[in-house]
Amino acid sequence: MCLPNLTRLQTYRFAEHRPILCVEIKPKCGFIPFSSYVTHEMKHKVCRYCMHQHLKVATGKWKQISKYCPLDLYSGNKQRMHFALKSLLQEAQNNLKIFKNGELIYGCGDARSPVADWRELAHHLKPFFFPSNGLASGPHCTRAVIRELVHVITRVLLSSSDKGRVGALRPGLRGPRVCEASPFSRSLQRQGKNTPERSGLPKGCLLYKILQVQMLDLLDIEGLYPLYNRIERYLEEFPEQRKMLQIDGPYDEAFYQKLLDLSTEDDGTVAFALTKVQQYRVAMTAKDCSIMIALSPSLQDTSSDQRPVIPSSRSRLAFSVSVLDLDLKPYESIPHQYKLDSKIVNYYSKTVHAKDDAVVPTRLKESEDCTLVLHKV
Template identity: 40%
Template structure:
C-alpha cells in the first residue's frame, strides 16, 4: 500500500483495486484463479505494528515502499495457503509456493522459519515424496525429490481444470506427467509435433492471453499516450469519459475488448491501446500461488525394503493469481524512459564504438613512439 493524503483517498484506491480485479482481471483470467477480496477496516495499532514488521523483511530494492499506516483500510483475501479440510485426510500439512518474477518462494505451514538453503527445503519435502528417499537407496535422492516436486508444480501450472469448474481443489498423479525435456517442463512430444501452445484453460495460458494484449510494447504505446495527453489538454473534461483514472467497471472492460484493430488516428484507438497495455502489464507482473497437499485416501504404507516403490503420490492442489493491481496511467512515461535507458545501455555494451570515439571515451590514452 502507498501513503495517501487522506483516508478517503486510500479507501477509494482499495475499492478501485477490488473493482479492477472483479470487472477486468477476473473475466480475463477466470473465476477459479482470481479472488477479488473485500475492503475492511483495521485497527491502526495493528497496521503500524504490521508495517514495522514488513519493513524489516523487505529486500533492499523495495525499502522505498511504505504501507498506509493512517487510514486503517485493508484488502481482505481468502487464505489461499489452505485447502478445504474435507479434502485433506493426511497428517502432512499443505505446502504453498509462490511464483513471482521467475522466482519460486516456498513455504510449509508447519514451520514459520524461512528456509535458508536447499538442504532445508529438501528436508521439508522428503515426507511428501517418500518413495524418492529409497529410489536409489539414498543415492541422489535429493535430486529425485526436487525433480518430482518440480513436476507437481508444472502439472498444476499446465492443468486445464476443465474437469472441475466448481472451485474445488483439483488432483494430480505424479505418474500422469508426460515426457519432459531436461531444460524445460514442457512435454517433448508436443514440441516434436510443432505444437507450442499451452493447454487450454491452464493458468499459464490464461496469463499469456492477457499479456499479449500489449502487441505494441512501450515504444508503440508512448506515442499513443502522448496523443491522449494532447487531447486531454484541449478537452480536460473528457478524462472521465475515457476512464483514464477509472472507474474500472464493465464499461472500462468494453474499451479494452473493443479497441479498434487499426489506428484510425482517433483518441478512442489511442486510449484503447493504452488501457490494453496497462492490463497486459498487470498480467506481466502478477504472482501465481499454488497450494497442494497429499491425497490421504491414496496413501500406502511405506516399504523401505523395496528398491522402487510401486506407486507415486497424488496431490490435491489449488492455483490462484495474485498481485493484480491496476498499473497507473501516469507511469507510462517512466516506463518509456526506463525502457530507453535499458536499450541504449544494451546497444553500448554490444556494439563496437567507432574509432573516432575511442579517444573521446579514453582521455587518459597516450600513443608512445620508441626509436628502433
C-alpha cells in the first residue's frame, strides 16, 4: 500500500513550496490501569511506560531513563504537558522525531549530549518561530526556540477537531491521574507541593480521542489473558469458527459495533471473551500509535486560507495533524504481552521500588498519619 508523506502538510498542496516542519510523537499509554483484575499493586500507582524505562535501560536498550511520563502529556495541564514535551526532547528515544522538508533532523540520538543536539535543532527551527527579529545565537536563543516549539506543539495537541467516530467509545477516565514515578510529580513532592492532576483534555482534541480508545483496555492484560485462553480452547475444538469470529478481519462495521460493549461482567461465554480481546487489540494499537504534526509558516496576506493556524510569539503557523501506525495489533501477540507485563512489573518492584522502600524508613512516609501524644509529667 502506498502511504502519503505525512511529513508534509496534507490538505494544502498549494503551500508545498513553503518550508515544512513535522514533529512525530509516540505519546504511549496515557492512563494507569483501573481493572480489579490487576494483582500487582504497583500497577495502580506507576504507569507502564515509567516502569518499562527501567527494564529497557537495564537490558541496554537505552543508556538513560527518560523523564517523560505519558500521564503528564495527557493531563491537559499545560505545565505538565510542557515538562513532558521537554523531556521527550531531552531523551527522544523512539518516541519523538523532527523532520524539516521531509528530512530527519532530530530524534533517536543516544550518543550526543542534549545540549549539542538542542543547539543544532534550534538552528533549524529558528526561521519558523523567529523569522525576522534577528534573535541572536547562543544559549538564550536555543532556550527561546525550544520554548516556542513546546508551546506550539501543546496548543496543537489541545486544538479541537470534529473528525472521527470515537464519540461513541467513552469508557470514562478512571484510576489515578498522576503517576508516582513521574519526575515532575516527584520534584513537586520534594518542594512540598501537590501535582496539578489535570486540567482536562478538550473532548474534541486528538489526545482525548486517543486516550478514549486506549481505555478500551478495560480488564488489563491480567484480566484479558484468561479470556484469550478461553478463545484458544474454543478454536482448538472448532477451528473452522476462526473466520466467523473475525479474529483476522474484516474489521468492518460489525467489528466496530462490538467495540461499543463496555461491560466487564464475565458471563463465561466465548462471545464476551472475544469482545474484550478485540477491544484490547484496538486499545493496544492506540497505545502505540504516532501523532504527526506538520507546521508551515502562514503568510500574513493569506486571509482567504481556510487552514487552521497556531500563533507563536513572533509568527503564525498553519498546521495539520495525522495519526499513523494504526495496523491492528495481532491476536497472536497477547501471550507475549502477558509475559512482558509480568517481566516489567517484577523488575521494577524488585529493583526501583525496593530501593525506595529502603529509603522511606529514614523519614516519615507522607501517606501515614503522625499523631503526637502528650503525657503528663
